[in-house]
Amino acid sequence: MFCFQCEQTAGCTGCTRAGVCGKSAMTAKLQDTLTGALIALANTAACSSKNSNNNLSASLANEINHLILEGLFATITNVNFDDASIKNLTARIHAAATKTANACNVSIVSDYYMNNIWNANEDIRSLKSLILFGVRGMAAYAYHAMTLGYTDASLNQFFLTALDSLSKDWGMNELLPIVMEVGRFNLTCMELLDRANTETFGDPVPVSVSLTVEKGPFIVVTGHDLEDIKQLLEQTKDKGINIYTHGEMLPAHAYPELKKYPHLKGNFGTAWQNQQKEFASLPAPILFTTNCLMPPKASYEDRVFTTGAVVFPNTPFISSSTDGHKDFTPVIEKALELGGFSKDQHFTGINGGSSVMTGFARNAILSSAGEIIDAVKSGAIRHFFLVAGCDGARAGRNYYTEFVKQTPSDSIVLTLACGKYRFNDLDLGTIGAFPRLMDMGQCNDAYSAIKVAVALADAFGCGVNDLPLSMILSWYEQKAVCILLTLLHLGIKNIKLGPTLPAFLSPNVLNYLVEHFAIAPVTTPEADLKEILG
Incomplete structure (x- = not known):
């Protein structure tokens, strides 16, 4: 096998x-075969779009679009380890x-072997x-937007274009523009998901979430x-x-259509890489809805239920009907069988805090834009830091905790995604009416951060790169990759x-990235803060 798509690669x-x-190694090989099949499908679809005898039906086009999303999602780190x-x-x-191929009278390109990518010029x-x-x-x-009924034709076409480009014998001059296009279309994708979430569940509002x-x-x-959590x-x-969120599900507490349920009680645990320890003796079932997961250990895999794109061996799977409904009866029955804790359990975050806040999405922050601008002009706010991204197990991630503390x-x-669990239970105090630490939501809510940055730049009559704003990012898997490419597409520098x-x-x-975008690795909190603040 060969795989280097995540931050923790050997x-x-x-x-x-x-x-x-x-x-x-077998699962990795099967995922490569699946990816090769996706490239072949994209290549065939691209040929059909250029063919004057194109007879693709709407149903086949929809099937292709769904398979592309499902197939790509299945190969993200820790989503599907079930070979069958x-x-x-x-x-x-x-x-x-x-x-x-049959509908458009074109030939199928034989499966594109992933070795042709891995063994190419570096x-x-x-x-x-x-x-x-x-x-x-x-x-x-x-995929998340699609489950809520939101799609975009230009996105569907770009997935085919991008996959088809992987089958081409192209050089850097042809591939670099595709790389930057990934960033551009991911911005469209995050906007689509933001609209799907807010139109379905309402605009997030700041909320304090108990860890008990x-x-x-x-x-x-x-x-x-x-x-998924709405239906549950x-x-x-x-x-x-009672229902408790974990990891990237924490921001669910901020959406009006979800927080209205009184049995959505709080948040349990921290980031994804701690699941095997945190779930080991939990007297309750766990529902795995997407990625940012750890393969369940045998000792508790009977308490793990998977759904959507997530499949692990030996775990019960909750399927979806054609209208999107899921029957969570097996999860409910398991919860009643296990019974939960006999008395309240008071857990804390990694820094000892008993609660965390979330819900500082773009509308929540921009509704106070005037006060924020005044605070900047008066000197009450000297700088903004976006400390965001994925968490992980590799040594050195305490950098982010220490950076925020200092x-x-x-x-x-500002923070978002699961990297916030390194510090989101810290009490950093306030500046006027504003908490110094604001959780903007999931990783896809980088869209909120972008909208806030653009709005502030417009208010001050400058570019985003001229704002007193620094981005300190952590990455682990592929969603962090597309977000980084979006930031580069927007011309944001000094990340x-x-x-x-x-x-x-x-x-x-x-x-190339250093020369054009001044991207740099983190060093130490002290050195990086000194460089940023002067």
């Missing part, structure tokens, strides 16, 4: 025997490619990896999919079962990235 170069994430389901999905993709491999990993992350966001788990039956929901909340009301008292720290730089960046590609 030796910072690539996993070749088994994945650090827990992925076996990967084979089944690959067969469905092959069948769609055959139907496409610069070509690097650029194709950026494209592939970027669209994998983007597909996750598009009350006695009695309960269910923990982890991942990102808000529709509806099916568990008046049943004496930010000056006249600065605001600090860590805890390590991606192994798939060749020296020449890295030099």
